[in-house]
Amino acid sequence: MSLTDTELSAPEPSRAIVFWRRYRRNRAALLGLGLFIVVLAMALLAGVVTPGDPLARAGAPLTPPFQSWETPLGTDQLGRDIFAGILYGARISLLVGVAATLVAIAIGVVIGALAGYFGGWVDDLLMRITEAFQTIPNFVLLLTLVAIMGSKIEWITVAIGIVSWTAPARMVRAEFMSLRDREFVDAARNLGVSNGALIFREILPNALPPIIVYASVIMALSILLESALAFLSLGDPNYASWGNMIGQGRAVLRTDPYCAVIPGIVIVLTVLSFSLVGEGLNDAANPRQKQ
Template sequence: MPVGSGAPAAPGLLTRVLSSPSGSIGSMLVGLVVLTAAFAPLIAPADPFAITGPSLAPPSAAHPMGTDALGRDLLSGIVHGARTSVLVAGSVGVLVLIIGGTVGTVAGYRGGRVDDLLMRATEFVQVLPVFFLAIVVIALFGPGLDRLVLVLGLASWELLARVVRAEVLALRRREFVEAARASGASPLRIVVREILPNALPAAIVYLGLLLAQVILIEASLSYLGLGDPNRISWGYLAGEAQDYLRVAWWLALFPGAAVVIAVLGMNLLADALTDVLGGRR
């Protein structure tokens, strides 16, 4: 039986998501952020750390988003900040998908003691305070995107594992899985060819919400001065703006707007996927 019996096929799912208002707006916002990150060196007028103009210059033709207290171009900082956010969110997403997807699939398909053991490990990870754990790790080992990605990835997979496990439990007794099993397919082939393609859409919904949360955590840590000092980020720019709120409104406005656009786009896409998978569209 063809893959997709338990969930919408990928092309049809994508079409239905993009046809909804939240899906189309969310895809445009996320696409804007991703494209900005991908082409940051071409879009940014200058190096984000370079002094290119007068201090605290308001938005103008030369500096569309103004300059900061050191005379650095804010537009360049926003553009390169998108690259930092996309890099962190994408890397954490890959880690979470690998760890959570593997744990949830094995637990749901094997069941029994294996399921119990993996779920107890999941519960342990679930009670960890991710934000404060990231602060502790950075305080002990120093700031760096590699450490941030690692701690967020290792501490954020538990809910995705539960989502995947629930989907696998619902799918493993479906007719097309039983047919594949009766035809002599190995457990690995059944999982990879029949179960996972049907379980992934629900996991991607949660992953979209998680990536929005990761962007907020990275921005919050950078705002507190715990981000990578070698990379510009939106949170760092917002933190630098706090001493100049009364005289340079643009310093806080544009980094804040960038965070809102990225997080709103992720949430709208996840909401559209939830609607489609729930059969409300």
């Protein structure tokens, strides 16, 4: 068999391989992926690297960084290990980010799918509700929901998801409006497929790719919102949180700024990682748009 025949008979690369090749062309996206892997490793290995309670006293209060191997990043005003707080705080941030994103996307998909598929008065009603939510600043609405539901981490996560669903809803609505009259939908409708099956089995799988890409943005915003609540002492005090660390570090900001600066830097890098990963996913999913 000649070389030309071999090349012609070689199997085409899978979609996953093609997607990864497009993704890795963006060096910033690779940097974001690397940062995300570091944050994920911090969350997974927190109990191995720093076993015990991260809120327990680990040394003398306000020990500067790099003074002791036991507390490499120093201690706060209560003598708690900042390094342990950073590692365990990664768990809270990823937990809140993922769970709040799932809540936001679930609400947005349902509302956007119903509005985009049925149109008419259903679309008008659901879009008016969406616009009503958008008229209230996210953080103001979040403060209201936390004041009503409480400051447990579970309720905070749900509240963040509730204030973040409007953008996914509009994206899903736009996708459904462009897909509901396609040939494959008409063919399924002529076969007697129900509206529910058309929405969730035929149209939704084709409308999800841009929503999956946008999920990285929601995760970044969720981490920022949780940190902002904790900074205002509205977070759950029973968990180590980067926002809690910054809020408590305000009291010694002038004398020992590292108590607030270190978790602040970690938050910035984590949010940056999600932003860069989202940009890379968008470029890989829409190569023509980048051109």
